[in-house]
Amino acid sequence: MNKYLKHTVFLGMAALAFSCVPDSVDGDGNGLTPTNSDASFTVTKTSENHYRLTASNNNYLTSRWNLDDGGGFGPGPNIYDVFLPDQGTYNVEHQIIGQGGIVGGTAKQTITVATSDPKAGNLIKGNQ
Numbered sequence: 458m459n460k461y462l463k464h465t466v467f468l469g470m471a472a473l474a475f476s477c478v479p480d481s482v483d484g485d486g487n488g489l490t491p492t493n494s495d496a497s498f499t500v501t502k503t504s505e506n507h508y509r510l511t512a513s514n515n516n517y518l519t520s521r522w523n524l525d526d527g528g529g530f531g532p533g534p535n536i537y538d539v540f541l542p543d544q545g546t547y548n549v550e551h552q553i554i555g556q557g558g559i560v561g562g563t564a565k566q567t568i569t570v571a572t573s574d575p576k577a578g579n580l581i582k583g584n585q
Contacts, residue, residue, distance in 0.1 A: 494562030496553045503538070506574045510537040510549065517553035517561055524549055542574040 495514040503509050512520055512535040522533040525547040541547055547568045555561040 494553070496551050496562035496564040498551045498564055498566065500549070500566055500568055505572075506541055506570060506577075508539050508541065508568060510539060510551070511535070512551060512553075514553065517555050519554045521552040521554060522549070523552075540574075540577070541568065541570050542577040544570050544573040546570075 495516075497513040499511045499513065501509045501511065510522065510533075515535060520533055520535055521530040522537055523530045524539060524541075530550070530552060547570065548565060549568055550563055550565045552563045553561045
């Protein structure tokens with residue numbers, strides 16, 4: 458009987474501890490929203506159709522990139538080397554993810570690729 462009483466008291470205290478945590482504090486939020494929302498990045502052309510995307514800020518947990526290729530946002534490093542084989546305009550977006558998986562900020566830049574890569578072009582659309 459003593460074993461069950463200890464478990465009951467422990468579970469009761471644990472429930473009480475979790476119920477006493479406020480959802481938010483006036484002016485401070487709930488502690489999950491990232492305080493630095495700078496998702497800006499620079500684009501550097503490293504060679505023909507190759508670009509280096511460098512995040513300007515490292516004060517976040519993870520980074521997600523949308524390369525405007527129809528795949529949506531996917532994980533990526535702070536310094537991201539990308540290859541854009543097809544001619545066109547790409548709207549590249551960067552999101553920073555903070556505590557609790559909350560998006561802290563999003564930045565967007567446009568990359569214009571002048572000519573398609575003759576060896577690695579889009580096989581369905583063909584080189585343009």
